[in-house]
Amino acid sequence: MAAPSEPITRAKPAKRVSIREIARQAGVSTATVSMVLNDNPKITQATREKVRKVIDRAGYQPNRIAQSLSGKYTRVLGVLLPTLRHALADPYFGELISGICDRAARLGHKVTLESAKPDFIREKKHLELFDRRFVDGVLCIGFNDRHVFLKDFAKAGHPMVVVNNQFDSWGVDQVVCDYRSGTDQVMTYLQQLGHTKIGLIHGSPDVFTSRVIIDVFKHRTPELDDTFLEDGHFTEEHGIAATHALLERHPDLTAIFAGNDKMALGAMRALSLRGIKVPEQISVVGFDDIPYSKFVTPALTTVHLPFYEAGDLACERLIQRIRGKNDRINETLSTHLVLRESTGIVPRA
Amino acid sequence: MAAPSEPITRAKPAKRVSIREIARQAGVSTATVSMVLNDNPKITQATREKVRKVIDRAGYQPNRIAQSLSGKYTRVLGVLLPTLRHALADPYFGELISGICDRAARLGHKVTLESAKPDFIREKKHLELFDRRFVDGVLCIGFNDRHVFLKDFAKAGHPMVVVNNQFDSWGVDQVVCDYRSGTDQVMTYLQQLGHTKIGLIHGSPDVFTSRVIIDVFKHRTPELDDTFLEDGHFTEEHGIAATHALLERHPDLTAIFAGNDKMALGAMRALSLRGIKVPEQISVVGFDDIPYSKFVTPALTTVHLPFYEAGDLACERLIQRIRGKNDRINETLSTHLVLRESTGIVPRA
DNA sequence: CTGAAAGCGCTTACAG
DNA sequence: CTGAAAGCGCTTACAG
Structure with a gap:
């Protein structure tokens, strides 16, 4: 009398193997494993293969929290929106964010969503994003000239690009449609x-x-x-x-x-x-x-x-900036008219 | 001849102060600072205040990467969607995600977006989310019965809740509208x-x-x-x-x-x-x-x-589950008819 | 109630 | 080219 479809049994999460264990099994130091993981050219082809084999066998995945703590980057990007609710219900933002996320994923980055409500700004949470190491950079969507807090990022030296809006006099990085x-x-x-x-x-x-x-x-x-x-x-x-x-x-x-x-x-x-x-x-x-x-x-x-393309490009440029590129980002994407049914020749009087 | 509006000068990001520095300034150990930060009741009111004062003065913010590495949680939640592009352009998903993000923010969590395309699943990236410690739990939106990979989370003991879909026979955690x-x-x-x-x-x-x-x-x-x-x-x-x-x-x-x-x-x-x-x-x-x-x-x-409410509730329940609550999540939210202009009495033949 | 010490799991100079 | 060691910035038993 077995049930037609067994409910799943919830297991205890398995203990993860660490880099130390891989090093031990491969008979090398953790430094060597780390270098293999990061494709450091100093490592010989031979040891590289030896270590890779152990990694694959163990199904080892580096803990990215530890990687971020030792390393320079979190590989997380923030997307800042004014009000999440209306923004996300809007095809305009949807395209933009898709473009951002797809590009971020391809470049090995995660994207976190943040809604910049008034108290978020008041409590300086936008800077906390960097100070507490939540993100390496942010993309800002849907803001206007009254959102002066956007200047704070550049002032503090944090990578930020504005997507599809312009703040020319602020000298801020931006990607806009024409x-x-x-x-x-x-x-x-x-x-x-x-x-x-x-x-x-x-x-x-x-x-x-x-x-x-x-x-x-x-x-x-x-x-x-x-x-x-x-x-x-x-x-x-x-x-x-x-x-x-x-x-x-x-x-x-x-x-x-x-x-x-x-x-x-x-x-x-x-x-x-x-x-x-x-x-x-x-x-x-x-x-x-x-x-x-x-x-x-x-x-x-x-x-x-081209909202999707704007998000895509902005994300790519932001990552370049995080990696040290210093030129101001100021891109414009071209637009075109789409003729459909709601327009016609002027009616005669 | 000053320019009408000065462009912002991009500063070098300031060096962040660490818990050690705060401890030194307050004349206590880092353990004590940590306990103050986490509202540990063992700390005296007096030392608590003394340490708080130093923290405020220094504008100290704990590095959350270090917190995650020492602690048990990342305080990040993943939202899994089938195809980002269409999903986000859709008011349906927009409401759901807003509900999730707002609740997550209120409970001190960040949200990361993930699009579960076929190769994402094939490469087991959905499990990597947990194995590499990107997230503490995930919310899944817009999937169907053919997406068997959803079973993997429960099998591996990872907190996951399905929002606004049902997989009754799978015994998976879910929050749905009626x-x-x-x-x-x-x-x-x-x-x-x-x-x-x-x-x-x-x-x-x-x-x-x-x-x-x-x-x-x-x-x-x-x-x-x-x-x-x-x-x-x-x-x-x-x-x-x-x-x-x-x-x-x-x-x-x-x-x-x-x-x-x-x-x-x-x-x-x-x-x-x-x-x-x-x-x-x-x-x-x-x-x-x-x-x-x-x-x-x-x-x-x-x-x-009530999509917003569904997202909100699902997020709250997921965090409870992460924190150790073990009852199966299976909630239903009520729905109602909205009468407008597109309906009328049947025309006579 | 507080401090000294170990440890989380990586990366990165520095030797050799 | 590889290893031993220090360090990233926290938290958590464990003493006292």
């Missing part, structure tokens, strides 16, 4: 379609990239005043509200450009509630190219940002 | 509205929770055969395809129930492409209550799953 070019492409496209009355729903101007979008937009539409702009705070909710506000002021709008896809989705929602057809009556353009943007009706025209 | 009750609520509601021709777009049946939904659905609609079911593989794309397939077979369908919101969103997209009105002609119900579901038009009726 928001300027992306915005330029959108404006060119909308103007080619004949649109002149265009509303902009931008993200919070605390964020440098939002300011870039606003800046380019204004340059490309000198005839439009600030009543054509509205803050959508990066969210669907505010995207909806912003759309209503814009349309109250300018019922003759023929296009809405949003600083991210979530706000664009909010705009489409608002337009649909108002019985306005997209793109027949109003065109909508987003920014980011999150997965959902393909699945809404009409599918959203937007700018593709 | 899919059974959620599905039951959906079926009751749809049947109250008069629907009898209901199509089910379920997630992959490898996943236990998908099987629960299928099981309840069949029990509640004994008159419907398997042609009313279609696999939507948890994605929007397949949700679209599944909807078309279902409607080809049953043009008289009046309701579609999807095993997650993404597939439900796909269904709405497909219906819209076919010119079918939701909910006037067909009602749509999702599962998960991801943020987007409120912002589509019509807003999606769905089942709310």
